[in-house]
Amino acid sequence: MKKCLGLLLIFVTTMGQAKQLALSFDDGVNPDLNSQAVQINQQILQQLKQHQLKSIIYPSVIKIGDYAGLQLVAEWGKQGHQIGNHSELHLNLNKHYISSQQYIAGIQRAEQVFRPLTGWTARYRFPFLKEGNTLEKRDRVAAYLKQHHYQSGAVSIDASDWFYNQKYIAYQKQGQTQYLKKLKQAYIAHLLDRAAYYDQLAIETLSYSPKHVLLLHVNAINAAFLNDVIQAFQAHDWQLIDSEQAYSDALYQKHAKILPAGESIIWSLAKQKGHVNLRYPAEDAPYEQENLKRFELP
């Protein structure tokens, strides 16, 4: 009887566990270059508030411009979100002409800019999710982050919201607003597909479904559709959680010793384990052409 009860309990707890997902937002917006910047920032924050979600922004100094852009980043902290570090110049560490010294200087300078803000947290997100193309660069930057008590700013679910954002802006510019509804559907289908893919890859690699962190950006498409995105995830049995809660998962203590280093933490652990059929880069614009066709988008 006792054994039956135990089995039943395992069954019930496993059944009741929704897949969990936190959102994260990279780059920030520059009001000097983007007339919609203030609105984009506000709308994203408003939708997070509506769903009572605490998230994390990873701003990069070059992406936000001067004072006005920094004020938009500061707003995240004031509303209870975390503010991480996404470097000064948004460099790709895997480029042969980028040295570890130069790269580390960019981490330091960004920290000087963002550390004074409420909500600052020492988490580092590598631009383009590129963590080094040589052993020296990978290990030197990782050692720097460790010495300076940085925690992981990894994503588990990589995606190409930036690509759908480009389409969103192009359709609007060209007055092709008839495509926006289908674009929203295509964008949401893409995010759900990537979430399912990385969750399955995690189960194969780690033998469990971790608390996920999804890569998004502070951009126009998320300002327009974040509410729909959140509702779509919920409708597909995903529970939305705060980013700090997601980062408590043991997954984010792991590091894969691969070269080139980076991509999603799940992708890199799968690669290290010898998983075949992993495309490189893990996510990119050309992969999305098929999805656009599927939704009859030009």
Ligand SMILES: [Zn+2]
């Ligand atoms: Zn970025």
